Amino acid sequence: MTTAQSENAATETRPLDETALRVSVVIPCLNEAENIEQCIAAARGVLERNGIPGEVVVADNASEDGSAELAEAAGARVVREPRRGYGSAYLAGFAAARGDYIVMGDADLTYDFNEIPRFLRELDDGADMVIGDRMKNIHPGAMPWLHRYVGNPLLSGFLNLLFRTGVSDAHCGMRAVRRSALPQLALRTTGMEFASEMVIRAAKEKLDIRQFDIEYHPRGGESKLSSFRDGWRHLRFLLVHSPNHLFILPGAVMALLGALIALTVVANINLFGREWDLHALIAGALLMIVGTQVVALGLCAHAYGTYFMNERDPWFDRMRARYRLEHGLLLGGAIALVGLAIAAVIVIEWIDRGFGSLGEERLAIVALTLVIVGIQVFFSSFLLSILGLRRADD
Ligand SMILES: Nc1nc2c(ncn2[C@@H]2O[C@H](COP(=O)(O)OP(=O)(O)OP(=O)(O)O)[C@@H](O)[C@H]2O)c(=O)[nH]1
Ligand SMILES: [Mg+2]
Structure with missing residues (x-):
């Protein structure tokens, strides 16, 4: 001033x-x-x-x-x-x-x-x-x-x-x-x-x-x-008053770490001199799901701050300018579809084996994680858009 x-x-x-x-x-x-x-x-x-x-x-x-x-x-x-x-x-x-x-x-x-x-x-x-x-x-x-x-x-x-x-x-x-x-x-x-x-x-x-x-x-x-x-x-x-530090940063780190762990297991990468299998994959899946959820909560907190409390954040403003509801829906939908496709492959294999025993636990966990993350992204995008409706009223 x-x-x-x-x-x-x-x-x-x-x-x-x-x-x-x-x-x-x-x-x-x-x-x-x-x-x-x-x-x-x-x-x-x-x-x-x-x-x-x-x-x-x-x-x-x-x-x-x-x-x-x-x-x-x-x-x-x-x-x-x-x-x-x-x-x-x-x-x-x-x-x-x-x-x-x-x-x-x-x-x-x-x-x-x-x-x-x-x-x-x-x-x-x-x-x-x-x-x-x-x-x-x-x-x-x-x-x-x-x-x-x-x-x-x-x-x-x-x-x-x-x-x-x-x-x-x-x-x-x-x-x-x-x-x-x-x-x-x-x-x-x-x-x-x-x-x-x-x-x-x-x-x-x-x-x-x-x-x-x-x-x-x-x-x-x-x-x-x-x-x-x-x-x-x-x-x-x-x-x-700092959604970036409370949600976005920890959430993104969790989701990324989870994705890296999942990748290490699925790609059979030998890290620290040992192989990583199902238990690590479950931990990775948990981190991916929780991380995505926490990031989504952070975005909603930003939206609430911007539209209801008049608290602007330059990072969120840039995000708003760049992405729209449809981007979120497409991203969430695509992630969930990849998960469903992997699940379909497992089911087809199961049918092929005459509904016999299956050994695709790793892929099943990956498919389930992707479907959950995709659905989270899809519906969180709608929620963000709902919070932003106030902008039109104002
Ligand atoms: N804590 C508190 N202080 C109040 C309140 N209402 C007025 N005050 C006044 O706010 C000032 C700050 O409180 P202090 O107890 O001095 O707190 P402080 O300065 O952080 O701590 P000290 O170093 O112990 O003085 C004092 O002048 C209090 O009398 C109240 O409801 N709670
Ligand atoms: Mg004092």
Whole structure:
């Protein structure tokens, strides 16, 4: 998005009497009575000292320890969101924010709000989203060993493997974003995975994302993060938003490996110094059938993302441009026909032998596998086409 476009979008969403509000510091809060006043004082102090016209919005998640009242008394505008979750809190806070820029930070004193001007400078310089990187400056006791050396590096690494965002610390909670970029991000997750969603969506939309090192301090009060539940929520989010890595790649590898195994057996190839027979062929058949099924599921997931969720994937777009329903039907039909032809040969031989005993187990397995795979391709093509019907409606 160009600067001119973002300026237009900002003016469109901004009420007339608040044209001067430059920054909203949005703080999600769940039972942070110990810290919330200090956080608000820090944020307000930075805005005042630097002459930045802004507000502090606390998105309270139905705290039961009086956090919301403390926040109001400390001069924050409090938005109440009864639906629990880090993402829910932020979505409510974003909806209420009035500043051109939004700065995000936890209500637990882990982040230094004195860094706000640095974040704003990057936005002024044209960035759409700015994110801190805590990993080099973690103060003693600020992050448990499991998160520092296992959870964060693994999840950030996996996120970048799948989505190539270039963000080093994808779960850092201190960020800033141009408010006009929010409609484009279309954020919707409710839990801690919101942190991943924001980074992935920004990268997919090719926004200008910048990062710099910040310090991470030990938190006051109790952590709301649950290592395994929230770790899993992040991982789950990454997987369900990447059909290529979840389905297409593993499915294609399985199907290909299965086909190679089947070929080795049928062609009597001596691999690793031994012969491969029926048991290997059964394993190969299983891999071919399951692999095809998984690839078909991946294509349907892509179709759902494209037609229902407005999530485009360049690879799937190219596939759509190149292949139509009829291609799938022809491919599936041809594969099934080859299988049926092999089955027919076996039956003819059986008749020839006067319905006596047969020794064509290998060919029978190959025929059966091809018929199954062909039928899968044939009907999956129809299903893909049905999912694509929405395109015509739109
Ligand atoms: N987990 C969680 N946090 C919420 C919720 N609603 C608001 N929050 C706030 O979201 C921020 C992030 O939660 P934290 O417990 O600090 O999680 P974290 O920063 O990943 O982990 P720590 O390093 O232990 O602070 C805090 O300011 C919470 O008060 C909620 O429903 N669940
Ligand atoms: Mg925190």
